[in-house]
Amino acid sequence: MMNLKEIIAKLPYEKPFLFVDDLIEVTENGISGTYTFHENHDFYKGHFKNNPVTPGVILTETMAQIGLVSFGIYLMNEAGESIDGIQIALTSTEIDFFKPVFSNEKVLVKSEKDYFRFNKLKCNVEMFNAKEELVCRGKIAGMIAGKTN
């Protein structure tokens, strides 16, 4: 079984587009992890003018990196598939937003598996702020493939 640090090391992202700081727990049914939106992120300069709010697409990306990609790497490894050069394509998102997330806020993402069949992983994902308030929630799905030669 992979440990949580190993999963992060296998993520196909790096700064400034890595939105996973820590993974807290992973099982065959779900995963949870955290990320803190540092104020130095470039998008705060323009979203919005003189009013830094984390864009919804970035919240969605954070939910996907923790809830779908990190989880997918774990599930592929558990299934005995090679996870070197893993490829993951986002195929659908359906997210509702409830609260804004400002710069320097830390969020917790919790993801539960809906299904993982024929390389498609679909999850119900929720994001909470440091006050444990629901920030956004929805369904995210993607296709996962090991490296093809």
Added chain:
Amino acid sequence: MSEKDKMIEELKLIVKPYIQDEKGFEEMHEGTDFINDLKINSANLVDVILDIEDKYDIIFDNDSMDKMLNVKAALEIINQKVSEK
């Protein structure tokens, strides 16, 4: 209505939420290709299969998934899996 036509009608109800080509859907017949004629993407094809599994109480394996390209193949797989129950 023949048994085959009845099954195609059932299949139409299943694929309806996932199709991106109305004309291909209206004219859906045995030779209809899910990806080319109905513009169902590979991710949604998985959902079509899961809905077929629920409807007919069968389980697709990887081999059946690979063959699941058109209506004719779908009907063959469904009939085969139902007869094996």
